[in-house]
Amino acid sequence: PSRILVLLNIITKDQLLVQEEYEEIVQDLREMAASYGKVVSMVVPQPKDSNHECAGMGHAFVEYSAVSSAQLARRVGQYDSGNYKEAFARKLVEACYHDEHKFAQKIYDVKLGYLK
Numbered sequence: 001p002s003r004i005l006v007l008l009n010i011i012t013k014d015q016l017l018v019q020e021e022y023e024e025i026v027q028d029l030r031e032m033a034a035s036y037g038k039v040v041s042m043v044v045p046q047p048k049d050s051n052h053e054c055a056g057m058g059h060a061f062v063e064y065s066a067v068s069s070a071q072l073a074r075r076v077g078q079y080d081s082g083n084y085k086e087a088f089a090r091k092l093v094e095a096c097y098h099d100e101h102k103f104a105q106k107i108y109d110v111k112l113g114y115l116k
Helices: 015-016 019-034 065-078 083-087 101-102
Strands: 004-008 039-043 060-064 093-099
Touching: 004 065, 004 101, 015 019, 019 060, 060 065, 065 093, 093 101
Parallel strands: none
Antiparallel strands: 004 060, 004 093, 039 060
16 A cells, blocks of 8 residues: 555546646545555656656555555546546546656656455
């Protein structure tokens, strides 16, 4: 586990490209994430335009102040019947942990093996 929780495939490329919609989704995510513990920061990578992609695109990276908060968010928000699915168009949202050093270096590649 780590303090960084990644919500996988939480936002579509189309949503990332409409600034107003992107900002609304980020705000909703921040509020939902804060219900599990103190959120230090959050990153939702956004491409420059429709012709580009970026590392971590479609995912939200939530940095909690404590590992226990990330664990709680992953467990309680779990994701086929939980809060995230209700809030985000009833789609299946999975979560994994992200390496804290990579997050600090703004490296947003997601290793799906890091689910425990």
